[in-house]
Amino acid sequence: MSSGYEILSLDEAEAAQHRGSTLIPIRHLLGFEPAGINAWRADTGGQLIPPHEEDSGNEELYAVVRGRARFTVGEEEAEVPAGTLVFVPPEAFRTAVAAEDGTIVFVVGGSAGEAFDAGGWDSFALADTYRQAGRLDEAKAILGQLITEKPGNWAVHYNAGCLESLAGDADAAIEHLRRAKELDADGVSAQYFREDSDLDNIRDDPRFQELLA
């Protein structure tokens, strides 16, 4: 990622599966830093944007690049063609479904008055997609990069633990989860430790039981 510029074709870019949608993780692929940037792709009737509000406080701008998309924002619905921009404030519920095959919606997000800090959910979605496809080395490389970038972020270690658990490496999973628990000063992760099915492979491991205590 050292060259001065890069071309990306959304049709050819690596895609990830995320909450029932197909994500093109543009920010992750390019290393773009000033804002969150992604795209969603779907055929007719397929979900483009997973239903959500932006708890992160992000303002989001969506642009229909190709096809047609049916947006729901709050209580309103609108079916719009390529070339349409839709702005959604953080607190509004939003989702979108493709109304034509091959529809692509591009999205930019960030919080007013704050430097953009990528949480890495998009990177993790790609890592998890690689894992499911049996591309474990690529999946682990993404998590390794996230850990290097955010060594003190419990969620990154937690996600790495989930990935190793799903990949069947209990030792590595326990190590990441132990670190996640250490870093999670507020104990937010406890509920995930108890309930996340990603960890079912290691749930009976006595070392995991210790982490639950």
Place this chain on the structure above:
Amino acid sequence: MNLAHIDDLDAIEMPEGFTWRPVRRRFGIRAFGTNAYTPGANGQVVEEHTESQLGHEELYLVLRGRVRFTIDGNDHELGPGQLVFVRDPSLKRVGVALTDDAAVLAVGGKPGQAHEISAWEYSFAASPHMQAGRWDDATRVLREGLEAKPGDPAMLYNLACVEARAGKPDEALDHLVAAADANERFREYAQTDEDFASIRDDPRFPR
């Protein structure tokens, strides 16, 4: 729903030959810089420039038509759904429309910093008013810009141009002196700028 098709955005023809379609301003976005561009008189879609001054990373996405980007001297023809990410702010970049319907969405910002609205947006927004001699409108937009970016030399300079044209020599001289003191470049420009013909002989005029 707060939406707009690119063809329904304001179309501001810039003297440099491209058409600015304000997106950030249209939606009141504060978190990042974003604008759309369509071809103007000379077929440019993205003005030839660098981001050295602002230090912005920029991404240009083709929304429609075909565009030939020249980045750091290399040509790339891109169509809908293709984008170029210019990481290095110092690289010269320009986009020329290969089809009349070309449209580009640009997104930019400085890594690790909260987004600040760029001063050029106000100067761009004032441009059509200045070209048409609508001095009151141009003054309003530039004053709005100076409220957001106090002391910005380029906006002070443009405001001085407008005031000189509008027959307000005292205001024009105050703002021109402030612009020249803040940035020597504007002292140089002022010496030959026709906008200042009416105040150039004033002893207060910056030399």
